[in-house]
Amino acid sequence: xxxxxxxxxxxxxxxxxxxxxxxxxxxxxxxxxxxxxxxxxxxxxxxxxxxxxxxxxxxxxxxxxxxxxxxxxxxxxxxxxxxxxxxxxxxxxxxxxxxxxxxxxxxxxxxxxxxxx
Amino acid sequence: xxxxxxxxxxxxxxxxxxxxxxxxxxxxxxxxxxxxxxxxxxxxxxxxxxxxxxxxxxxxxxxxxxxxxxxxxxxxxxxxxxxxxxxxxxxxxxxxxxxxxxxxxxxxxx
Numbered sequence: 001x002x003x004x005x006x007x008x009x010x011x012x013x014x015x016x017x018x019x020x021x022x023x024x025x026x027x028x029x030x031x032x033x034x035x036x037x038x039x040x041x042x043x044x045x046x047x048x049x050x051x052x053x054x055x056x057x058x059x060x061x062x063x064x065x066x067x068x069x070x071x072x073x074x075x076x077x078x079x080x081x082x083x084x085x086x087x088x089x090x091x092x093x094x095x096x097x098x099x100x101x102x103x104x105x106x107x108x109x110x111x112x113x114x115x116x117x
Numbered sequence: 118x119x120x121x122x123x124x125x126x127x128x129x130x131x132x133x134x135x136x137x138x139x140x141x142x143x144x145x146x147x148x149x150x151x152x153x154x155x156x157x158x159x160x161x162x163x164x165x166x167x168x169x170x171x172x173x174x175x176x177x178x179x180x181x182x183x184x185x186x187x188x189x190x191x192x193x194x195x196x197x198x199x200x201x202x203x204x205x206x207x208x209x210x211x212x213x214x215x216x217x218x219x220x221x222x223x224x225x226x227x
Contacts, residue, residue, distance in 0.1 A: 003160075004160065033214065035217075041219070042121075042217050042218065042219045042220075043161075043206065043208075043217040044217070045213075045214045045215065045216065045217075048214050056213065056214050091160070091161070104149060104166060104210070105151060105163035105166045106151070106153075106161075106163065106215065107160075107163070108153075108160040108161045108162075109160055110158070110159060110160045111160065
């Protein structure tokens with residue numbers, strides 16, 4: 001069964017360092033997302049990506065964050081200069097159609113846990 | 118600010134008990150309500166995507182109902198089994214990407 005894969009599963013970094021989280025979405029999906037969950041809090045939307053550009057982004061997704069689909073299969077989230085409060089589980093997801101329709105279910109990866117020291 | 122609330126926060130039931138939990142969401146600009154099942158150390162997995170008021174969906178022992186006018190959805194599990202232990206997330210879709218609730222953590226004791 002096709003699945004979304006994420007690497008690394010866990011990354012520990014020093015504050016101020018750049019981090020890149022990688023995702024391989026399901027191959028025939030068109031919409032890609034990053035969500036995050038800070039420990040004990042809700043899963044929060046960061047950004048959605050369609051047709052090689054950002055389609056929606058939240059207030060969390062400031063200039064320190066960027067996304068890219070460099071080669072048609074990988075979908076990456078870059079955090080330029082990590083802060084302590086960026087420590088969270090980051091989930092990549094993909095969907096065949098936009099979230100508003102009945103087939104807009106999201107397929108999630110297992111997450112990348114980021115710990116900023 | 119769009120708010121999706123789930124209750125209870127956690128639930129412990131005996132094997133064989135039936136249980137249900139609630140998701141409340143904004144009733145305006147509604148497009149879809151999603152339910153996801155999230156087992157520890159795994160990825161959240163979609164259970165249902167519901168769009169129509171009054172809709173009821175079923176998958177095995179799990180079913181869900183939707184009331185878009187009053188902004189709530191119920192998830193029911195009949196005859197809970199230990200393998201049902203997980204966090205159940207609901208997510209609301211309006212004209213924005215999915216907004217998630219905090220989840221209901223279900224533990225089924227054998």
